[in-house]
Amino acid sequence: MRYLLALLICCSAALSAQSDTTRAINRLEVGAHFGIMEHTVDFTPNANEENFRGNTYGLTLRYFDHHLVGIQAELSYVEAGWREDFEEDFTSLYERATNYAEVLILTQFSVGRGAFQPMLQAGPYLAFPLGDTEMTPEGFVLPDTDIISRYEYDIPFRLNYGAQAGLGFNLQLGRLTIQAEGRYLLGFNDIIRNGDTTTVISRRVGYGGRGAVLFAL
Template identity: 30%
Template sequence: MKRRFYGSMAGILLTATLFSQETFKPELAVGASFGTTFSSVSFTPKVQQGMLMGYTAGVTARYNTEKNVGLQAELNYVQQGWKEQFDLNPEFTYSRTINYLELPVFTHIYFGGKNAKFYINLGPKIGYALNEKTESNLGDATPNTTNDQHDMPIDKKFDWGLCGGPGLEIRTGVGYFLLEGRYYYALGDMYNSKKADIFPKSSAQVLSVKLTYLLPLFK
């Protein structure tokens, strides 16, 4: 009886293992992305703003470790910052573009059929400011109640926060094509935020739309 029992258990485990191997195999894919960003900065005191448009591009590596779950890491060049609005003086313009090198790491959750999948990426992101550029026609004018930021380069080059969003993946014989929307909320400030400083809060917010191409290396 014991031999039959152990033999049956071994057969069940072997069948389950073979079935698991047939239904899912880990997959590694690498590729590149390009997209558009729309950013602003949450200032306290408030600064009246619109959305600053910029660009992002980078490389992506994704490893689907389990059915419906994987890990994704990226190394991107991204433009973000802020663009001010002057309701009483619409002829004035002011914008600050900050170029970052960023590293997001996501939990990749996906579902769907063989050729079309929906997914959600969620995770932390760190970044480092490479340089910044200002475009303005203000001269010596001070049209808003808060203007100190115009003459202040950012204090903190290190940026960190949380980001994520939904996407659609189409799989073809020449690779995978992904369209994704993403939102980033910085948990750190761009300017010093002690009691004696001007801005208690200066955290970035970024919306982005990205196209990504991935080439599977193995399944």
């Protein structure tokens, strides 16, 4: 999936480089977005996980200087994390929630000249952890050992980066644009540094839906 995201980004960049052959326009839009994503973390060693559902909301800026290709920037507050089932006599799941301030830059390719325009976009993100909370199952006791696990462990501040891709549409109604899409997120670095705990790999994964309302200036 990482290679697919890289391919989407490269294709978007190539389309942008060829944009001088498309009809020139100048349209700057600002607005707000909201989304819901199902988050997990790709762990090695493997963990028995369930999805963590979190909201994403923030501000969107979209600029097109040609009809087909443009750039979209987003500043978001993101609720992410993971949940684990310890498969023992616990009545609840282990849960770790992390909030991020996220900056995302997307290259957007849209099709059509009417009000309804299918679109594909992809690009890199950079997320700044703002804080996290941990909920352990009732009755869970961390084993008394010198081995450091990720449970009851204070994760040090670490920037998270990766890529996102979206497939959806823009509905353009005069100066107003309504945007809806499905999103996929793939982290490229570990949220827990390798060597700090028994966790070797810990990379964010997420999928969900997102909508935005934008107004042309």
